[in-house]
Amino acid sequence: MTCNASEPTARQLTLSDAMVEALDQEMLDDGDVILLGEDVGRMGGVAGQTRGLFARHGPERVLDTPISEAAFFGLAAGAAQRGLRPVVELMRVDFAGVAMDQILNYIAKIGYCTGGKRRVPLTIMTQVGNPLRQGAVHAQTLYGMFSHIPGLKVVAPSNSYDAKGLLHASVRCDDPVVYFFHSSLLSIPYGSGLETWTAISVPEQAYQIPLGVARTAREGSDVTVVSASYTVHDCLRVAQQLAKESGISCEVVDLRSLVPLDIDHIIASVEKTGRLLVVDEDYGFAGLSGEIVAQVCESGVPLRQPPRRLTRRHVPIPYSRVLDDAVRPSVSRIKECICGMVEPARAAGR
């Protein structure tokens, strides 16, 4: 979907409003969809991502829970096996630790380990990212940690259109889906510093974006830059700058889904460009970025030079802005990395 906000007919929604719209439509459409989590009811979510749903659907279906993630994740998992379709929110992904046994050892496993006799149609909605520079435990993304667990589907939308379509698909999915929404994207298209391409049109009617399908956010020929969620925008910004400044042509692939991973889409792009850079806001070591690089290498697709990764350094996220800036992927690092990959080859006439 490449609708552009510059079209006069474009219907712009912030990412959080797109989420509210998807949840509202799902709840209207199916009485078995319930929403539960901390402050998702009366308050409408700490980031407005469930605003208005309590008033519209009532306290029996939009449930403010105590601070008891293990208990209410278990509750959601049990209810999901009796015909309900719970959307359960983990306020921030950093809080996963206190819910993790339910996710790791029950929700993810019970479908496979019962030979499909039980399924857990459950959406885990959770906020990631670090726009407020809140330090080590209110800032992580943890894409890799969840993707590593067999039995979970994982999505991470980068824009309002995908946010709505992926949320519809997640709620409809008969498997547990982890839905990462990024703090830095909640107010797009109105957020400062974000380019116009973030403001793609969001249809009012319900629609699904299939899980496991990536999209090409920008076409290019020199290098494939793969990313997800917020860092897709950093990659697009770099691509725009490089096109103007040095004529380097970047193809930006927005993963949308981390599990299933649309590796064919990535390989097809690398086949065209011959170069691969994976930009991941998550920790690099033993993470998703390494997985993507490995799968591309294993595919045997010809590469003009070794693939690169640009990720968070392998340290907890430091609080001070200047320390955080030293260990996270950023526009300048992405740019430097791409130039380092493409320019020497150009100088050598390859």
Next chain:
Amino acid sequence: MSSNDEQLRTVVRTMIRARIFEESLGDEFAKQREHAKRAFGGRNGAFEDHNAEYTIPIQGNIELSIGQEAAAAALCSWLNTDDYAAGTHRSHALAIAKGVRMDRILAEIYGRATGLVGGRGGDFMLNDPDVNFENSAIMAQLTGVALGHAFAHRRQSSSGIAAVFIGDGASNQGIVHEAMNLAALWALPVIFVIEDNGYAISTERARSSSVEDLAVRALAYGMPGRSLDDSSLNEIVEGFGSAVARARSGAGPGLVVVHTHRLRGAFEGDNQSYRPAGELEREARRDALALYVEDLLSRGIIDAVWLDEARSAAIREFEEGLSLAEASPYPDPATAQEGLFA
């Protein structure tokens, strides 16, 4: 709720079936382990791949509930198929009481295609949606999941309830306290059952719990808590009857603590050397099943013929189940990667 003679007979018959199932399984396991010892001095050792002859059919640990069948049998005598019951790592008695077939349990323990979940779960993840039973070997994990079954029952206006078993050791897990609070807060029809056998593997209750009677914890969550001793059949049956009736009536959750006795090791092969001298013998004299049988015989509710028949039927049931397990094919290895998602 009051029980009748037929219900008491049912409870004891269930306990006999569970006892014979587990004693026979324990015997079979000991036999197999003896066989493996000849090769490795243990079982399923590091080099089993090189010595397939000594790979034994029963994989993993076997953890028996011999001595603690009373709570499962008494509770389940009040439950319907649609009620949910969740067990622990020590849950064969609960599975059998809830109506799970012995042969399907055995086939699952033997890792066969005919097992409850086709050899994908094993003894620590038995699961039978047909009778709404499952267990988990993660301590207290299912206290959370039980809330969801209770929540759905209430939302769907069924009269169904959920029951979840934990031990005295697992009662100190954080999720138990979260679940009790949430259940009471939302008045969910769930019964928390703590089987207090006095030990968490080797650690006795006094060294892991701050209170002696775990039922007092219910008070902190605003729900009724009751301590029952499994030496009295009538007390335990009636006790569960009122807890179930209360949950079904919509009055909210309850906690039932059952003081019971673990007559085998925490796992087969555990020699229980951590118990003080003479304790196990004293525990054995308080075996609920033996007490109940004596009680019912003396009250004329059962007789020796009934008892013999109940035992022979259970032995037959186990033997037929074992034959099925042994004769069943293993799952097709080509399917190992199937079914991760719906």
